[in-house]
Amino acid sequence: MADRELVTITIDGVEMQGPAGEVLIKVAEDNGNFIPRFCWHPRMKPVGMCRMCLVEVIGPRGPMLLPSCTTRVTDGMEVDTQSTVVKKAQEGVLEYLLINHPLDCPICDKGGECPLQDHTMAYGPGESRFVEEKRHYEKPIPISELVLLDRERCILCARCTRFSEEISGDPLIEFKDRGNAVQVITFPDEPFASYFSGNTVQICPVGALTATPYRFKARPWDLEAVESVSLVDSVGSKVSVQSSQNSVVRIDGIDNEPTNQGWLSDKDRFIFESIHSDNRLTTPLIKQDGKFVETGWGEALDYVAEKLSDMTGEVVAGLGGANNTNEEAFAFGKFLRTIVVTPHIDAQLDDGLDPHFLVGVTPRAAIPDLETAKTILLWAGDLKEEYPVLYLRVRRAAAELGAKLIVVHPRATGLDDVAAHKIRYRPGRGPDVLRELRGGAEDYAEARSALDEGPVVAIVGRTGLAENPRLAEGVAAFVRDLPGGKILPLARRGNIVGALDMGLAPTLLPGRVSETSAHDLLEAEWGPLPESRALDATGILEGLRDGELEALIMLGVDPVRDHPEPQLARSALESAQLVVAFDHFLSDSTQLADVVLPVEGFAEVEGTVTNIEGRVQKVNRLVPGPGQTRPVWSALDDLARRMGGDLGAPSAAALAKEIERVAPVYHGVTWDALDWGEGREGLLLPIEDGVQHLEYIPVDDGLAPVNARYGLHLGRVLYDDGVRTRMSPSLAALAPEAKVYLNSTDAKVLGLEEGAVATVESAYGSAELPVAIDESLGRTTVYVPANLAATAELGAAVAVVVSKGEAS
Amino acid sequence: MKILTERMEAHRTDSHTIERYEATGGYTALRKGLLELGAEAVAAEVKASNLRGRGGANFPAGVKWGFLAPAKPAYLVVNGDESEPGTFKDRQLLERDPHQLVEGVILSSFALDVHHAFIYIRGEYPKPARRLQDAVDEAYEKGYLGSDILGSGFDLDVTIHLGGGAYICGEESALLNSLEGRRGEPRIKPPFPAIEGLYSKPTIVNNVETLSNVPWIVNNGGVAYARIGPDTSAGTRMISLSGHVENPGNYEIVMGMPWREIIYGLGGGIPGGRELKAWIPGGSSAPWFVPAEHLDVPATIDDTDSNGSMMGSGAIIVMDDSTDMVKAAHRIVRFYSHESCGQCTPCREGTTWLERILYRIVSGQGRHADIELLLDISDGISPGLTWPPLMTTICPLGPSATAPVVSLMQYFRHEVEAMIGDDDG
Amino acid sequence: MKEVVLTAKEATAIEGWSKPSQQRSVEILSRYPDKRSAVMPLLYISMIENGYVTEDGMRQVGLLTGLSPAQVQSVASFYTMYKREPIGDYLVGVCTSISCFLLGADDVLAAIEDESGVPDGESGGDGTFSIEHVECNGACGGAPVVLVNWEMIEGVTPEKARELVRWLRDGRPDVVNTEEMQRLFGGKRAFDWGVKEPVGAILPVPAFGPYGSVGGEAT
Ligand SMILES: Cc1cc2nc3c(=O)[nH]c(=O)nc-3n(C[C@H](O)[C@H](O)[C@H](O)COP(=O)(O)O)c2cc1C
Ligand code: SF4
């Protein structure tokens, strides 16, 4: 919010200041005076319903009893929060709330952290005088796969219903009936299937909404907690990770102003189940006669060290690191560059944007720029599916803050209802759309003129996996010339920007510097670096397949699943002489490894991560990893020693210090600053500071549109078949069925109807999928959700052939 | 002196038709206002008339119009939700003289630079709604509605909206929510509708009766209207008499006569030779008056107020000496409990609690402790039980439920005690 | 008022409705600056089409007004006249608010319950009746008040109320008309009604032209 004038008010005789127009309850709280409340939530519009926050404001005609959550402060305002009338009102509200409350605190998940319980102790009446029969409802009823509702406990504060309408935009849970019969409920047969349902559980002031994954897992007073950052996507949502008896049992959102403002997606929230999955790797595995056998770390590392020592460095390559901490990624890069001595490193799998563009594009937007943007151009994947928390921020900007939103996408997206302009196009035809939009062609004239109203924030990425990444650059090049145009490029993996910043790209070195500009500087620290031309992920896989490379080290990647050409990835892994994988689970790719090393992960390691804006935040350790898991850095350090080298990685903290020293853009970024100092909200890395830092000027290189009989839109869905989702039972159940989506005219032409089976063939493979009708798709465009088992073989093709399936 | 009911009394069978309306001076004010006076002058006449709102709050209409924020579009919304028990005056005005209201709406919209007016009629009033819709259709045909009305360049559309059965939609901000297709829950004020009303745009909400006065005011001048009746209760107003009176019905009166004259004069006294026990002077949410104290109080807005009650919607409910006051109080509290929108904790829970205790007492299960409890719960809804009431709630509905409880205890506590008898609880 | 054209999806949602109801829905949508405002009138039309506010009806209204079914349910359930369960052909309401109470409304209600065999708040008589007590209907001067499909009768005695029930049960009139019923079963009125009312209700929905719920001969 823009800086507002400060006014002085007096509460209970104490003078304090707050921004003019701010609600009284907030000004009081910021100045240490907590006024009890139930319905007010700082991130939602006040409704003044529960009446718990009543105070007396002394006006010209004597004191007025007013709700402090809806009363705006004005200069000279005098407030009494302790008067007899206030006390009486508070007592009244609590007594009224309790007359119908079941008081089943001993078996309630909220017991021990319940505002109703706490307020009753602090402000409540003694005994209830209610002798009539309480309101009765069926005890907890499931309103979705993840959430249970106990209407007897509900105090009708409307936080959940307002969240769904106002914040997440899926009003599936609402008040029903009137007066004393009001209840919160869903529509019959329409469950509360929101990607954000867990937020309502978190903000419910009582135990009316509970989450199945947490239910009865722990009592609040047994919980230990640390702050951390969700790595489900690259938005960098701040979380509180909570454990009981060394087991993570809950994740809550923390209100971090620049990023998630308290909210999380259900995937952020419930992915913790995968941490303690029975399928977690707990011992090193070595493949013998095509089968994995369990072994010890010493044996496994000796085996790898011996094999690697027999090879020249440049036949070895490394992939991955984008789901790790900066410290782990840094150690991985240093290991490959200085111990193995190879330049072939890539954290991406040819499924993102050019690394230089991703970390170096200017002028760069940060998420808070959305608050002041006049126009937002969104030309990326469906944010609701891919970056749910960023979706909330854009929704807020468009719905609450008045930004004009332009969505360019092949089909309907979650933000269409708040978009001022929607531009839909066939996959492959993006370059045409860009040209026409830039030129202000008739169809796009209004959108074009909206773009002339700055500041403009452009969120650019690949709308689908098959989309040419150069298109995003073309869009960025266009936006640079718009008034106040800034660009936020997107790439999905949790710490992809951190990994690139740690040099996990063929042409980048740690600290957001290019291989050519910083080679000498780093050699002074690390000694001689590999000289030959570095290969990117596709080059690495081709090299392995063709025998030019011999070994691959994977850090938490699954190329067989995630590379655009799954068959290439598979044959690369099969052809390699040695494949070593550091991972948490056996995946399609690690299955093909020779050695699998179990490592610690989220909530088990301490370190830093860098979100999509370049904001560095701290992740923390709460529980030990299972079995023999080790931190990545420690395993690499050990391996280096067995190879006769020295990685210099005695701890994550030591690695952090080294990063701070050798990675230019990370100068000044210390754990101390992040934990206790100015970095509590994260430290946003500078982008145009000093010569050696990367500054990338995107160009529109006149990309040619692709023609195809049927254009394939391969878009991601939130609950995909990713391994962590699959290993979180509550989320795995939510993965959608794979289908092929067509508009009804195309379906008719092909002789297909809803539910019939179609064959979809791409250059890489084919899939038999049931048909679903989606009228938001243009003619001859098909949409297939990416990364579901049934669609994996299609790879990332732009053009496909669709026909009636065998079965229909 | 009759303003609102003159035509319907003189023309029993066709006062609602446009022919009769025009034949008796109808739509002359419209011509005068649109073609001679101009918008500002029409507004000035209404201001000068001291016309006070007839929906219950008695707020001066001209003053309210002056608060209308400049943002456009602005809206006029007519409150025809008439649901306060005891009130049935708007129904008569709608059924018997709908054009008078339509003309008032056009003039008011003109004065307020409004181009779309809404008339919200409670869902249980299909007949009044039909009559009004006919009148609106006729006005369109005659060119009194639509574009370029009477060649003045002024455009106006009118939409009639039927409610769905909820008393609370009479409260103006709940009415606006309802009109927007939402639950009829009152909004937090400020902002007031004149600043942020329908679709968040500046909106004036006036009662059916209030606006039915406007044609007369434009024709005869605001000053002439202001001269009728006591200074602060200018003009004539409709009162609805019901309950135990010989001649129930609506009466258009000049305010100021004592209550005695209303009940015994207009009302013809209590039927069956019974005695007057109490009456409610302004709709069921008003505190009760009793003969020993209030018969000679003048029935003006101010005098009623200073005696601890209100003229409210003009509904007078008379109770004779056969009335079981506990049951009567219960019946009124039951209404408010049933009609609570449910937003505010004290209203949602408190009114229902009051109802259940009274029900228990009426059913012979009362306890003596219930008397203090009833008062204490009331106190939690309306702190101090003062007049006018303080509120712990968003709107006055919650406190309305406490008026009968307090009046019951004030004047008829012995009846409650007698009903409870020997409690063994 | 503005021009409204239904999208294919909206049109499909109500293709099962009668042609006049479809037309009226479009007209109603055109009468408001924001389509959400049409939710209450459309709920009445959905009652005319489906007999009561069904789940499908709420989905249909949601599609037309851009609301989720849960939002429509939230609105519909706030108001007492949107019946969310099947109701009889004749919805008989008895006002039991204060003025009617003072003049014996409880006895009128009891007589109607007894004569129809249907208790307050329920439906019965093979779908003939739904009986309910209602709050003040703005006819307090003519208390006690009874409504049949929202057409009003004032000054009703328990005896007349029984006659009314029999008349409805035996005669099963297609249109109930306030004028006729007042003449047959009514007494003292709150005010002089003036001219005859020729039209009335054909359903337990308020009889209002724009909704298509009016029957009888227009004058
Ligand atoms: C609970 C409640 C119910 C109300 N019911 C009505 C009503 O039925 N009709 C009405 O005109 N005003 C009613 N009002 C008053 C309106 O809020 C509003 O003041 C009035 O419509 C303004 O019009 P006026 O100034 O012309 O009176 C009610 C107020 C409250 C608090
Ligand atoms: S379920 Fe919880 S959040 Fe929702 S209204 Fe009830 S108490 Fe409030």
Ligand code: SF4
């Ligand atoms: S006082 Fe009652 S009716 Fe008024 S807003 Fe509060 S709950 Fe609703």
Ligand code: FES
């Ligand atoms: S917190 Fe202010 S009314 Fe609920």
Ligand code: FES
């Ligand atoms: S009390 Fe029955 S109609 Fe008013």
